[in-house]
Amino acid sequence: xxxxxxxxxxxxxxxxxxxxxxxxxxxxxxxxxxxxxxxxxxxxxxxxxxxxxxxxxxxxxxxxxxxxxxxxxxxxxxxxxxxxxxxxxxxxxxxxxxxxxxxxxxxxxxxxxxxxxxxxxxxxxxxxxxxxxxxxxxxxxxxxxxxxxxxxxxxxxxxxxxxxxxxxxxxxxxxxxxxxxxxxxxxxxxxxxxxxxxxxxxxxxxxxxxxxxxxxxxxxxxxxxxxxxxxxxxxxxxxxxxxxxxxxxxxxxxxxxxxxxxxxxxxxxxxxxxxxxxxxxxxxxxxxxxxxxxxxxxxxxxxxxxxxxxxxxxxxxxxxxx
Amino acid sequence: xxxxxxxxxxxxxxxxxxxxxxxxxxxxxxxxxxxxxxxxxxxxxxxxxxxxxxxxxxxxxxxxxxxxxxxxxxxxxxxxxxxxxxxxxxxxxxxxxxxxxxxxxxxxxxxxxxxxxxxxxxxxxxxxxxxxxxxxxxxxxxxxxxxxxxxxxxxxxxxxxxxxxxxxxxxxxxxxxxxxxxxxxxxxxxxxxxxxxxxxxxxxxxxxxxxxxxxxxxxxxxxxxxxxxxxxxxxxxxxxxxxxxxxxxxxxxxxxxxxxxxxxxxxxxxxxxxxxxxxxxxxxxxxxxxxxxxxxxxxxxxxxxxxxxxxxxxxxxxxxxxxxxxxxxxxxxxxxxxxxxxxxxxxxxxxxxxxxxxxxxxxxxxxxxxxxxxxxxxxxxxxxxxxxxxxxxxxxxxx
Numbered sequence: 001x002x003x004x005x006x007x008x009x010x011x012x013x014x015x016x017x018x019x020x021x022x023x024x025x026x027x028x029x030x031x032x033x034x035x036x037x038x039x040x041x042x043x044x045x046x047x048x049x050x051x052x053x054x055x056x057x058x059x060x061x062x063x064x065x066x067x068x069x070x071x072x073x074x075x076x077x078x079x080x081x082x083x084x085x086x087x088x089x090x091x092x093x094x095x096x097x098x099x100x101x102x103x104x105x106x107x108x109x110x111x112x113x114x115x116x117x118x119x120x121x122x123x124x125x126x127x128x129x130x131x132x133x134x135x136x137x138x139x140x141x142x143x144x145x146x147x148x149x150x151x152x153x154x155x156x157x158x159x160x161x162x163x164x165x166x167x168x169x170x171x172x173x174x175x176x177x178x179x180x181x182x183x184x185x186x187x188x189x190x191x192x193x194x195x196x197x198x199x200x201x202x203x204x205x206x207x208x209x210x211x212x213x214x215x216x217x218x219x220x221x222x223x224x225x226x227x228x229x230x231x232x233x234x235x236x237x238x239x240x241x242x243x244x245x246x247x248x249x250x251x252x253x254x255x256x257x258x259x260x261x262x263x264x265x266x267x268x269x270x271x272x273x274x275x276x277x278x279x280x281x282x283x284x285x286x287x288x289x290x291x292x293x294x295x296x297x298x299x300x301x302x303x304x305x306x307x308x309x310x311x312x313x314x315x316x317x318x319x320x321x322x
Numbered sequence: 323x324x325x326x327x328x329x330x331x332x333x334x335x336x337x338x339x340x341x342x343x344x345x346x347x348x349x350x351x352x353x354x355x356x357x358x359x360x361x362x363x364x365x366x367x368x369x370x371x372x373x374x375x376x377x378x379x380x381x382x383x384x385x386x387x388x389x390x391x392x393x394x395x396x397x398x399x400x401x402x403x404x405x406x407x408x409x410x411x412x413x414x415x416x417x418x419x420x421x422x423x424x425x426x427x428x429x430x431x432x433x434x435x436x437x438x439x440x441x442x443x444x445x446x447x448x449x450x451x452x453x454x455x456x457x458x459x460x461x462x463x464x465x466x467x468x469x470x471x472x473x474x475x476x477x478x479x480x481x482x483x484x485x486x487x488x489x490x491x492x493x494x495x496x497x498x499x500x501x502x503x504x505x506x507x508x509x510x511x512x513x514x515x516x517x518x519x520x521x522x523x524x525x526x527x528x529x530x531x532x533x534x535x536x537x538x539x540x541x542x543x544x545x546x547x548x549x550x551x552x553x554x555x556x557x558x559x560x561x562x563x564x565x566x567x568x569x570x571x572x573x574x575x576x577x578x579x580x581x582x583x584x585x586x587x588x589x590x591x592x593x594x595x596x597x598x599x600x601x602x603x604x605x606x607x608x609x610x611x612x613x614x615x616x617x618x619x620x621x622x623x624x625x626x627x628x629x630x631x632x633x634x635x636x637x638x639x640x641x642x643x644x645x646x647x648x649x650x651x652x653x654x655x656x657x658x659x660x661x662x663x664x665x666x667x668x669x670x671x672x673x674x675x676x677x678x679x680x681x682x683x684x685x686x687x688x689x690x691x692x693x694x695x696x697x698x699x700x701x702x703x704x705x706x707x708x709x710x711x712x713x714x715x716x717x718x719x720x721x
Contacts, residue, residue, distance in 0.1 A: 026416035030409065123530060126499065137499050139404070139430060141437050229405045231434040236404040238364065271406075272413075275361065275399040279373070282399050283362040 008305070012261070016164055025156040029228065030268055032160045035167040036225040037264035041248045042174055042257065043217025048246075049254035050178060051210045052190030053103065057114030059241030060121040061091050061215040063232075065222025067125065070140040070232040071133050080145045080227050084166065087223035088216050095215025096208060103207040118242040125234040139233025142226065163224050170217060171257055177213075178257075186210060187255075218245070251293050253300020262301040266293070347421030348391070348660040353653065355395045356414030358426045358435075363401035367638070368427050371450060372397040374642025375425060377628040378650075388653045391660075396420060402427075404434035411435040415444055422447055422665055425468070425645050429453045429500070440464045445666045447652075448645055448695065452579070454504045457693040459670075464662075466669055466693045468645055470603060472501060472552075472577070474718035476508020478601055478699050479550060479575045481716055483520075484512065491522040493546035493572065495537055495561060497553055498526040505552035505577060511719055522546040527557065538564040550575045555582060559589040566594035574598045578699075581709065596706045601699030601716070603684050604640050609708070617678025644677045648686055648695070651675055683715040 019031055044058050068087040072078035078086075102113045125134050134140070147158035177183060188196035189203055197203055226232050244267050252263025274285035297303060347354040359372035379393040387393060396418060400407040407426070414420045422445035426432050429451040439446045440462050448468035449456050456467030470478075483490050494509060496502035506524065513520045523544035527534045534557055541549065542565075549572040551561050558580035565574065576598050580586045587595045605612050612618040621643055625634055632639060653660075655668040670693065675686040684698045698717045702709040 024416055026412045029412055033405075033409065126529065137430065137501075139433060141433065225405065229408050229434065230437070231404055231408065233404050233430040233433065235402065235428075235430040236434075238403070240363070240401075240403070271399075271401070272410075279361055279369075279376075279397070279399070283366075286362075 008258075012258075013168065020153070020157040020160055025154060028156045028160045032156070032163050032228045033225065034261070034264045034268050035160075035163045036221050036228060037245070037248060037267055038261045039167050039170055039224070040218045040221035040245055041252065041263045042171065042260040043214045043219075043221065044245050044249050045254060045256075045260055046174065046178070046186070046217065047210055047214035048249060049256075050183060050186040050190065051207060053207060053211070054107065054111040055114040055211075055214070056111050056242050056246060057117035058214070058218045058245050059237055059239065059243075060114075060117045061095060061218040062222035062225070062241055062245070063121050063125065063237035064094055064215075065091050065219030066226035066232045066237070067134060067140075067222075068219070069223035069226045070142050073142045073227075074135075074140045075133060081162070083227075084220055084223050087219050091219025091222075092212045092216040094219070096212035099208045099211030099215070103204065103211060115239070115242070118239045122234040122237055122239075125237070135233075137234060139231060139236070142230050142232075144230050145227065159228055163228065166220070166224060170220065174217070175257060182206075247290065251290070251297075251300060253297075253302030256300065256302040256306070258305055259300050259302030266301070344662075345421070345660050346662065347419050350391070352392050352394050353388070353660060354418060354420045355393065355649075356411065356418065356420035356423045357395060357397040358400040358407050358410050358414075358423075358431065359397050360402035360427060360431075361399035363403065365402040365428065368450070369399075370632070370636055370638035371425065371427060371642040371645075373632075374629065374639045375646040378624070378643055378646035381624060381628050382650055388650060389657060393650075393653070395424065400428075400431055402431060404430050407431040407434050408438070411438065415439075415442060420444075421660060422662060424448060424649055425450050425642075427451070432456075436462055436465055443662060445662055445669065447665075447669055448648065450641075450645070452504075453500060454507075459691060459693045464666060466666075466688065466695070468648075468695050469641075470601075470696045470699055470718065471694060472504035472579075473508035473511070474694065474697050475578060475601055475699060476505035476550075476552070477512050477718035478508075478701075478716045479599075480509045480512035481718070482599075482701060482713075483548060483575075487548070487573075490520065490548045490573075491544075491546045492520050492548045492550065493522055493541040493544055494524040494550045495534065495541060495553065496524070496526050496550075497557065498528050501554070501579075502526060502552050505550075508718070509550065527553070529554070531557075534560050535564050538570075539568065542568060542570045546572055548573045548575070551580070552577050553580060555580045555585045559586045562586070562590035562595050562598070566591070576600045578602060587704065592704075592706055595704050598704045599701050600704075600709065601701050602709070602711075603680055603696060603699050604637060604644065605679050605681060606637065606709070607634050607640065609711075611711070621679050640679050644679050647677055647679075648672075648675065681711070681715070 019028060040062055044055060047053050047055055065087040068090050069083040072083045072086060073080060102110060105113050126137055144155045146155060147153040185201045185206055188201060189206055193203060248263030248267040251266045253259030270289055271286055275282045277285045357372060359369050360366050361369040376395050376397050379395045382388060383392045396414060398410045400410050423439060425448045427450040432449045432451060443464055446465040448466060452469060452472045454471040454473035456465060496506045510517055523541050523546060525537045525541060527537055538561055551558055551574060553561055558576060578600050581600050605618055621640060625632060652668045656664050670688045670690050672686050672688045677686060681700045686695045688695050698715050700711050700715050701713050702711045
């Protein structure tokens with residue numbers, strides 16, 4: 001099993017390294033966005049999939065990361081790569097501060113509290129108080145980074161490889177974390193909180209830290225997204241961002257690293273497909289496709305890969321293998 | 323190896339430069355044009371613009387196209403989300419290889435691609451937004467606006483006040499964002515040195531304010547006899563009602579954004595709004611004055627044939643028809659030289675172009691130093707039932 005997983009991961013990585021030499025700049029940009037959303041969905045998955053805490057407000061952390069990168073680049077001339085650790089720290093802190101009180105709310109109530117956060121963010125970004133930094137409704141336009149060391153790459157090729165490298169690193173960290181003691185504690189809190197507490201897990205602290213970590217991942221994704229799109233504005237971070245991430249999570253498959261990537265592919269490409277099918281009601285087509293996926297693959301697209309890899313393995317109610 | 327080579331070339335030259343005489347997106351039989359529109363999402367009502375434009379070019383193609391070429395307007399959905407606009411615009415420019423972008427809708431969405439398009443030297447023609455910043459030909463020579471900007475509208479109200487009532491004491495209430503400030507700056511442009519003398523009080527409100535009652539009371543206390551309301555629909559309705567309820571009777575001017583009967587005047591009380599002045603430039607299909615107007619008759623025939631079932635009272639269809647007609651003029655003028663340079667050149671050399679669905683006397687004018695195609699309005703007064711046009715066409719400043 002482990003060998004098969006490793007082989008699959010290496011195969012995916014090898015495939016991911018091909019596009020810069022095969023695809024157009026525009027396709028590379030799309031794939032960059034796939035990596036960005038995959039990181040964001042992975043962040044959400046830690047909280048919602050592994051720990052069982054539903055968040056409909058991760059767009060807020062995505063926005064926080066994006067604005068951190070944009071403000072640092074536009075107002076303080078910080079190089080793009082240096083904005084990522086700052087975005088990570090800020091979003092971790094933001095997540096911790098918000099998560100501490102919010103996680104006292106369980107289940108649906110937490111979902112609503114985080115949803116409130118997602119609704120508030122675009123308006124907060126327009127506040128006059130921060131306008132010198134945020135640019136108000138006009139947003140901030142930033143420049144695309146050039147490849148370093150005089151590498152013979154286009155900006156899009158470089159940005160894709162850079163984003164991919166950050167993504168791979170974050171996925172490896174997440175994998176080690178989730179497969180280890182902490183991941184076990186998270187799942188225990190999700191499935192049997194009483195038993196987990198009896199085993200000595202500090203539930204409140206674990207949930208808060210997971211929330212902060214999850215916010216951090218999504219925040220880093222936001223920063224990478226801002227660098228790729230070269231623009232941030234309050235209208236970029238409507239409540240739909242949160243919903244979109246949630247859709248990606250569920251369609252891709254919860255508690256699955258591969259699922260995060262598949263979910264990201266879904267949210268980047270399916271809306272375009274819907275628009276091509278009908279200009280009159282792209283939303284309706286998208287809805288139909290989404291329902292179709294949920295009917296046919298209720299455990300997410302990643303469950304297909306799981307079945308192929310481990311046909312006879314027992315699954316938990318979340319569809320994951322241990 | 324081939325790709326490495328290409329990458330090296332691109333890296334040294336900077337991103338693809340348009341070469342002179344090059345005509346991307348143009349073949350012997352077709353011109354490919356790109357557009358992003360909010361067909362889904364919060365601003366989807368404006369999708370009507372794009373649908374009218376696609377239908378207009380279908381009509382043009384049925385009539386044989388322009389200079390023998392068919393127009394292929396590829397209008398795609400961006401859901402009013404700037405990241406999506408970037409993605410879709412890049413798809414149109416890099417994958418589809420469109421000649422230029424046309425009438426993309428939304429200030430934040432078009433801002434997101436302005437730098438990209440200017441770097442690539444792809445014309446961003448006639449963007450569908452009321453912000454004033456689209457006329458910045460020095461920094462963004464490949465971007466041009468279309469409709470009268472909020473600032474021009476503010477200038478026109480100020481000009482009217484100066485002409486009809488030079489001793490007026492003006493009060494101004496505006497939304498504290500780029501929308502409101504554009505109007506505010508327009509009024510300042512015209513009053514100039516006289517601003518301090520003319521304006522008794524100006525005050526702003528935040529979109530997050532629950533009500534604007536306090537501001538209205540403060541403005542009344544300033545002793546003003548004229549009130550300019552630069553507010554979005556919800557607030558405009560509040561202000562109009564409050565002004566009436568505190569028994570203040572200034573001459574009110576109202577931004578054209580908030581003249582909807584259903585969304586503003588009815589909630590405010592149609593009788594409380596009597597006498598309010600606004601400005602417009604498109605013929606309103608519900609205005610009986612245009613019943614026998616040839617321009618509107620042609621538009622109605624177009625709607626019946628190419629957009630059957632669409633709501634003919636929706637001004638967005640008239641707008642889309644008008645801007646598509648303007649583009650058709652530009653492409654005709656280009657003749658056989660459809661290079662991006664020449665398209666931009668023709669788009670910025672339009673002289674007194676009459677568009678039959680614009681109020682008679684309002685024309686499209688551009689020049690290499692004027693990227694604001696429409697700068698005129700005719701005023702109209704609310705009589706309790708309809709907006710009644712009156713007076714001459716008034717022109718604002720350049721920018």
